[in-house]
Amino acid sequence: MTLPSIAANAYQNAARLAGQGTSLKTEIKDPTTPNFGDMVKSAVEGVVEQGREADNKTVDMMNGKANVVDVVTAVSETEVALQTMVSVRDKVISAYEEIMRMSI
Template sequence: MSTASIASNAYQMAARLQQQARAAEDAGAKPQAVDFGQMVQEAVETVVDQGRKADDKAVGLIEGRTDVVDVVTAIAETEVALETMVAVRDRVISAYEEIMRMPI
């Protein structure tokens, strides 16, 4: 998955959340709570799938079925996805620490 497709997935998820919020407003109901845990789980599964694809490409290179360029590209894409996930994790932890420092 390239950086563009990771960004595309993020935009699609945001658009889906906006559509759900609009549908709830149109129906006159309370806005639905966003399941943050499920969003994180989907993001982690995406990173894991990227890692598996990179592993498959590496095995394919050893077996002579895959080109070196494909393996390097898959590994780079996995690295970008993992770095993005780590950056998001760091931001969530930072936000949590900020909330914990707030006086009650």
């Protein structure tokens, strides 16, 4: 598998997972309080969109239409966003595990 196809598969899987979150309904008592699921969904969609833009710039560079600096910048920004998302995911899982260990 080539790097663009691996990246495309990863973005497609992330988008599919984000789309599955739309069927989850939560009861919100205060309408001004943001929904956690919606926040996570929008963050994942943002990372997916950044990845698509980086892929498009990479393809444009291969076709001679983009600058190498722009491609490297886009890929680096996507990498930072993905690392941030993974870090937040790890913190959420850690918090969940901590809550599950609590005695009631």
